[in-house]
Amino acid sequence: KLNKPHQFWETQPMPNINELDSLKPGPIQEGILEEVRKDPYNLISKFEWCNIDLRNDEQAQQVYTLLKENYVEDDDNMFRFDYSIDFLRWALLPPGQHPDWIVGVRVNQKLVGFITGIPVTLHIENQQTKVKMTEINFLCVHKKIRANRLAPVLIKEITRRVHIKNMWQAVYTAGIVVPTPISQTRYYHRSLNAKKLIEVGFSSLSARQTISRQQKLYKLPEEPKTQGLRSMKKKDVAQVTKLLNEYLKQFKLYFKYTEDEVKHWFLPRKDVISTYVVEKEQGVVTDFLSFYNLPSQVIKNPKHTHLRAAYSYYNVATQTPIVQLMYDALILAKNEGYDVFNALDIMENEKFLKELMFCPGDGQLNYYLYNWKLESNMLKPEEIGIVLV
Numbered sequence: 001k002l003n004k005p006h007q008f009w010e011t012q013p014m015p016n017i018n019e020l021d022s023l024k025p026g027p028i029q030e031g032i033l034e035e036v037r038k039d040p041y042n043l044i045s046k047f048e049w050c051n052i053d054l055r056n057d058e059q060a061q062q063v064y065t066l067l068k069e070n071y072v073e074d075d076d077n078m079f080r081f082d083y084s085i086d087f088l089r090w091a092l093l094p095p096g097q098h099p100d101w102i103v104g105v106r107v108n109q110k111l112v113g114f115i116t117g118i119p120v121t122l123h124i125e126n127q128q129t130k131v132k133m134t135e136i137n138f139l140c141v142h143k144k145i146r147a148n149r150l151a152p153v154l155i156k157e158i159t160r161r162v163h164i165k166n167m168w169q170a171v172y173t174a175g176i177v178v179p180t181p182i183s184q185t186r187y188y189h190r191s192l193n194a195k196k197l198i199e200v201g202f203s204s205l206s207a208r209q210t211i212s213r214q215q216k217l218y219k220l221p222e223e224p225k226t227q228g229l230r231s232m233k234k235k236d237v238a239q240v241t242k243l244l245n246e247y248l249k250q251f252k253l254y255f256k257y258t259e260d261e262v263k264h265w266f267l268p269r270k271d272v273i274s275t276y277v278v279e280k281e282q283g284v285v286t287d288f289l290s291f292y293n294l295p296s297q298v299i300k301n302p303k304h305t306h307l308r309a310a311y312s313y314y315n316v317a318t319q320t321p322i323v324q325l326m327y328d329a330l331i332l333a334k335n336e337g338y339d340v341f342n343a344l345d346i347m348e349n350e351k352f353l354k355e356l357m358f359c360p361g362d363g364q365l366n367y368y369l370y371n372w373k374l375e376s377n378m379l380k381p382e383e384i385g386i387v388l389v
């Protein structure tokens, strides 16, 4: 029977609690290409597989609506992520994308299930091991057809489509705990628009606090402090690529970026990704900061339909102190109209979270590696050098 907790995950090549010391580091199961199933997994009748072309407006709109109405909510079901179509195209159409890795399930033309993969090369624990794999995201089943065991089939089908390309590992994150996280990170929020956060119920006032007191507490200067801070341009791509690849080597989990990938992931896109570089004299770029736009729909609120949230992406501080660079990120995000600035406690983020008055969120984000045993069972958040949107 498949309704015991984690019954599905115990059938998957993930270390379970008592194997953590016996499995040797590396792949848990060797992949055999000839044994990969050539045809899609069976679906219950009337359900059909489809590849979604996000460049097609109609199909992109169907994905947008499915996620807007059925994707991840906070623990109190007050907010639900509202990824925009432009954001989804950024997140899911990077260089080298495979069209059959954007997977949908339809019932009578209506999209009711979705799961995605993008190709990544992940560096694990030491520079020698780099593994071509997939980054899995956006697993979503329509609220009205849950408990049909569709999620395990979506996972098995995209796993098959990854295996068939001779790739045997995956990286993903989730707010829930299933076997077996490689790291449990926490998220933090920095208020930019105190009044709105109170009105939508994101923040609450204790007896002695007032709205105006909160606004004064979180007030920011009008302009950033760092000399030479400006929006990233195409001409910065080469320098940003070198800075980023060098910076990420200190972590136990990180991607290596080509210039094409830096163009895709970091060149500013309105309402999707903001990247600012610090240009010292003679055009030398010494630091950069970046944050992405992910609003949450406020599920039931008389006054506001959305919470505008900026999420810390990758920040490389080599000459500018990281606290100062991130303080400027808050000012820039506030000026771009965001209500809150979110960050995980990964990479060097612990160094600025308290000083810049971030408050801990009410949940965690767990990182997972599929079919890979780490040397060290768990990684500390500060050893994680990858951000998944």
Ligand SMILES: CN(C)Cc1n[nH]c2ccc(-c3ccc(F)cc3OCCn3ccnc3)cc12
Pocket (backbone or CB within 6 Å): 072, 073, 074, 075, 079, 080, 081, 137, 138, 173, 174, 175, 187, 188, 296, 311, 342, 343, 344, 361, 363, 364, 365, 388, 389
């Ligand atoms: C990563 N990517 C896979 C999306 C995803 N899935 N599951 C999640 C659970 C938490 C976070 C998260 C990550 C960073 C952060 F600062 C706040 C977060 O969630 C707040 C709670 N929330 C949920 C919806 N609206 C608000 C993201 C995710």
